[in-house]
Amino acid sequence: MMKHNNIIYESFHDKTDKVVFFQSQHEPTIAHFHRCIEILYVIDGALDCNIDGENFCAQKDDIIFVHKCGIHQLYPAPDYTNYVLIIGQRYSDDFTSFFQTKTLPAHLKDKAFNYSLMQYFESLNKITNTTSEMVKKGYIQIILGSLLSHYQLVPVKASLKISIIIDALNYIDEHFTQPISLDDISNKFGYNKYYFSRLFNSYIGENLNNYINMVRIQNLISSAKKSDNPNLSDLVFLNGFDSMTTFYRNFYKYYDRPPKEIFKEI
Numbered sequence: 001m002m003k004h005n006n007i008i009y010e011s012f013h014d015k016t017d018k019v020v021f022f023q024s025q026h027e028p029t030i031a032h033f034h035r036c037i038e039i040l041y042v043i044d045g046a047l048d049c050n051i052d053g054e055n056f057c058a059q060k061d062d063i064i065f066v067h068k069c070g071i072h073q074l075y076p077a078p079d080y081t082n083y084v085l086i087i088g089q090r091y092s093d094d095f096t097s098f099f100q101t102k103t104l105p106a107h108l109k110d111k112a113f114n115y116s117l118m119q120y121f122e123s124l125n126k127i128t129n130t131t132s133e134m135v136k137k138g139y140i141q142i143i144l145g146s147l148l149s150h151y152q153l154v155p156v157k158a159s160l161k162i163s164i165i166i167d168a169l170n171y172i173d174e175h176f177t178q179p180i181s182l183d184d185i186s187n188k189f190g191y192n193k194y195y196f197s198r199l200f201n202s203y204i205g206e207n208l209n210n211y212i213n214m215v216r217i218q219n220l221i222s223s224a225k226k227s228d229n230p231n232l233s234d235l236v237f238l239n240g241f242d243s244m245t246t247f248y249r250n251f252y253k254y255y256d257r258p259p260k261e262i263f264k265e266i
Contacts, residue, residue, distance in 0.1 A: 008032040031073040045080035051106035067103035102153035127229035
């Protein structure tokens, strides 16, 4: 849905704001970005990587580190198996101060040291949905803390255009309950509204209004699932929609069932 040439914005990682951990094999990953830290441990094989314009081949027991909003793409070389750890913002808050202007290198090549962390990746791989959040966070702190103590930080290579988009996404997350117009947000960041609109469209693959309403719907559903008896009309206006008609028009762009059926899903 969301693309800029070959760059995809993965909104679902940002919106779930949790730890995502899985084992991946064989598949190429097209260029994408999100507001999460991503760490990949190469279990076997090799991957050709491009992280923020830096090209390298990651091999067995290498670690690939992608800072928040880093544009990254991965291709089998010719095959691979890896662990993928995506750390939502809520979990990475403890490390925010380390990653303001600097980050870990994208290619972490000390294989012996990296292998000493394999046990924690394997422990995360065994975790179930019922596992304590403190346990998950504990493993993440060990992995990130160990990497920070062993590898030297490097300056963040930030794209100005990506920075503008990220600032806009953060602004929308904080103000979606209020009216937000193209004029408002382009003025906020000091850009001509036509330029800003084209820039937002090219990276996010949606126009500004559609994206804002998608954020409103996601937050409305999240709020509804926390209530035993959610009141739809209250939620609609609390989440920034100006009418029920506007809400329904946007809701059915993403769902093929009534809101109350979606609310019941876990």
